[in-house]
Amino acid sequence: MTKIRLLIADDHKLLAETVSDILKATNKFEIVAICHTSKDTLWSIQLYNPEIILLDLNMPVINNDVPRASGLDVLEELRSKQDTVKAIIISSFNHSTFIKQSLNLGAKGYLLKNTSIEEIETAILTVSKGGIYLQKEVEAILKGKQRDIEVEDSLVNAISLTKREKEVLEYISRGFRTEDIAIALNLKKYTVDEYRDNLIHKMKAKNSAELIRIAFEAGLL
Known part of the structure; x- marks a missing residue:
């Protein structure tokens, strides 16, 4: 094939x-x-x-x-x-x-x-x-059967993330390293790691790659 x-x-x-x-x-x-x-x-x-x-x-x-x-x-x-x-x-x-x-x-x-x-x-x-x-x-x-909405509006009952978690998730999806995310968001490196761990836990992911896949399928990216 x-x-x-x-x-x-x-x-x-x-x-x-x-x-x-x-x-x-x-x-x-x-x-x-x-x-x-x-x-x-x-x-x-x-x-x-x-x-x-x-x-x-x-x-x-x-x-x-x-x-x-x-x-x-x-x-x-x-x-x-x-x-x-x-x-x-x-x-x-x-x-x-x-x-x-x-x-x-x-x-x-x-x-x-x-x-x-x-x-x-x-x-x-x-x-x-x-x-x-x-x-x-x-x-x-x-067909006009569904109103034009923002993606986040269709995820009311989906995974709930804080504004900061969404920001960290966005940077992770773009391939930024922990130290780069820390600089961009004016955070400590260990704080970024905590956000990453929380995201992985919330989405029941095994690693960052699976985290991004789940976030993608949930419409969070």
Whole structure:
């Protein structure tokens, strides 16, 4: 069986690597590159010629004068160049505006970050066969059956994190070291370690990698 050539574009470094490792373990996908900026994403698409790209909308922008999600810039560039790569959006943006813009710019799938690894795999396989894949929650938003809400509003009954825990989780997902997080948040290193341990305990994770995977599937990233 020929593996599907896949590029992952997400500025959450540890999250991207975790998703990559899990997908590679299925032996259905070849991860040709992991990118963290829109510029690197476009360069890597030209260099590695992936079949499908998993694209986060919220990455460092190409044009700082344009206040919009940079993932849309990537889609626009691909459309203008008539690139054959198929894009599946994975984003915390669940407003109909972003969904419609993405689809209008040629995205073949749209998933929210509360999706599961299994659904990501299903979406990739569907799109690789020429189909379009929308998460049920995304379909509901487009049909007007579900109001446009922020991701956190849909997690009222999910894992409860403090503001500081969310900040630490965000830095961990981006691959920051403990000492770097401490500097960024003006905390002691041992305090950051305590937050990390608390997060791992709350999410019943075994390590930081599993912590990020669980947070991703819970829609916390």
